[in-house]
Amino acid sequence: MVLAAVPVLAVGLADATIAIRTVGSPGPAHSAVATPSPSATSQTQPNARFTLNDAETKRNADLRDLLDRRRRAILHHDVRAFLATDDPMQPAFRAQQRGAFEALAAVPLASWQYAVDYFGLPSTQRTRRYRAATFAPARFAVHYAIKGFDDKPTSLVQTPTFVHRKSGWYVASFDDYAGSGNPSAKGIWDFGPVRTVQVGPVLVLGHPQSLSLMREIADITAASIPNVTAVWGRGWSRKAVVLVPSTQAELSALVDDSEDLSQIAAVASAEVSSCPAAPNPVGGRIAINPRNWPSLSSLGHRIVLTHELTHVATRARSNSCMPTWLIEGFADYVAYQKSSIPVRVIASELGADVRAGRIPTSLPPNATFDGSSKRLAQAYEGGYLACRLIASMVGERGLVRFYTAVGTSHATPVHAMAAALRSILHLTPAEFTARWQSYLRSQLS
Numbered sequence: 001m002v003l004a005a006v007p008v009l010a011v012g013l014a015d016a017t018i019a020i021r022t023v024g025s026p027g028p029a030h031s032a033v034a035t036p037s038p039s040a041t042s043q044t045q046p047n048a049r050f051t052l053n054d055a056e057t058k059r060n061a062d063l064r065d066l067l068d069r070r071r072r073a074i075l076h077h078d079v080r081a082f083l084a085t086d087d088p089m090q091p092a093f094r095a096q097q098r099g100a101f102e103a104l105a106a107v108p109l110a111s112w113q114y115a116v117d118y119f120g121l122p123s124t125q126r127t128r129r130y131r132a133a134t135f136a137p138a139r140f141a142v143h144y145a146i147k148g149f150d151d152k153p154t155s156l157v158q159t160p161t162f163v164h165r166k167s168g169w170y171v172a173s174f175d176d177y178a179g180s181g182n183p184s185a186k187g188i189w190d191f192g193p194v195r196t197v198q199v200g201p202v203l204v205l206g207h208p209q210s211l212s213l214m215r216e217i218a219d220i221t222a223a224s225i226p227n228v229t230a231v232w233g234r235g236w237s238r239k240a241v242v243l244v245p246s247t248q249a250e251l252s253a254l255v256d257d258s259e260d261l262s263q264i265a266a267v268a269s270a271e272v273s274s275c276p277a278a279p280n281p282v283g284g285r286i287a288i289n290p291r292n293w294p295s296l297s298s299l300g301h302r303i304v305l306t307h308e309l310t311h312v313a314t315r316a317r318s319n320s321c322m323p324t325w326l327i328e329g330f331a332d333y334v335a336y337q338k339s340s341i342p343v344r345v346i347a348s349e350l351g352a353d354v355r356a357g358r359i360p361t362s363l364p365p366n367a368t369f370d371g372s373s374k375r376l377a378q379a380y381e382g383g384y385l386a387c388r389l390i391a392s393m394v395g396e397r398g399l400v401r402f403y404t405a406v407g408t409s410h411a412t413p414v415h416a417m418a419a420a421l422r423s424i425l426h427l428t429p430a431e432f433t434a435r436w437q438s439y440l441r442s443q444l445s
């Protein structure tokens with residue numbers, strides 16, 4: 001699977017996975033000034049309302065003040081006030097923080113808040129190196145919204161360490177707990193200076209060396225929005241924020257995805273509630289993979305960005321337990337709709353299997369959409385053809401209704417699919433699979 005060899009054909013296999021981070025609380029509604037939850041000490045003294053541990057109460061009040069000063073410094077671009085919240089004993093950390101602060105200043109923020117649970121993690125070898133009292137909240141998140149683009153704030157779950165010096169509490173690190181399974185989510189501003197390019201309803205964030213690529217991506221994305229609306233309808237924001245990282249490693253950190261991204265051209269990410277709950281997505285972002293982007297043709301670029309925009313559009317009617325073939329197949333259906341690429345070209349890998357008599361026995365399982373999957377291309381192509389089949393049976397509106405029925409169902413995944421197949425296609429799951437298999441034969445043989 002060499003991307004560079006077949007740029008357009010590679011779109012299927014190089015196309016993006018959906019990166020869904022499931023977030024529980026702290027949800028976006030929390031704010032930096034939330035009442036501290038009962039500390040560990042109060043658990044042993046459940047009724048000691050007036051005998052709270054004084055030191056902890058004072059610490060929590062100091063940390064709330066610290067975070068409030070930090071929040072205001074970010075929103076008001078006050079670098080001195082911001083650096084006054086960082087550990088004065090660590091020049092290297094302060095220099096890194098200054099860089100991130102200056103980069104963040106380029107991002108048009110509507111809000112920036114911290115959500116903190118004042119229950120602490122145990123100290124570690126790394127936190128003991130400060131030779132001072134430290135505190136690392138077990139739950140901490142930044143909630144920020146980009147002005148004009150985020151209807152709801154997006155969140156970055158982090159694990160900072162606070163250190164107590166003679167003059168008070170300071171932020172000391174965001175990485176002390178990364179090795180023990182509590183890494184800190186990062187923004188693009190943590191990877192160098194940030195520039196923005198806006199074309200109509202599209203905002204692209206990237207680094208100065210990527211400005212021409214950012215302009216190109218902004219243009220293609222803005223031009224692709226009407227194609228998504230043509231199929232999905234106007235029931236979405238019709239706006240997008242696109243991230244252009246400089247390296248694949250940066251992409252991986254930004255989308256918080258440890259999966260293999262080597263075959264991936266772009267990723268759409270959002271936080272969704274865990275299944276089966278009503279979809280309530282926040283923080284929709286598209287991020288491109290700078291390593292694979294140059295090997296795609298301009299047609300490939302349009303297809304990839306339309307595909308990702310479809311994820312953004314459908315996210316509010318997608319839950320995290322719906323089958324991946326439907327999510328990805330629908331995004332490909334919209335992406336290829338205006339492309340006039342023949343189906344045998346779009347589904348070339350699956351076509352080769354079909355012509356060799358290897359008809360898949362089931363719709364592509366979720367695991368085959370993993371970035372490292374050997375059957376990634378066939379999985380996307382199978383999902384695409386399933387959605388194309390549905391549209392051929394009940395029309396494009398019917399396909400959208402089908403997607404919505406599955407994506408907004410509160411039933412278990414199996415029941416949600418069976419119910420949609422019955423009510424919209426009047427088929428059982430087994431009958432649908434058989435239809436799909438004969439459709440593969442007729443379209444690809």
Ligand SMILES: [Zn+2]
Pocket residue numbers: 015016017018307308311327328331
């Ligand atoms: Zn996708």
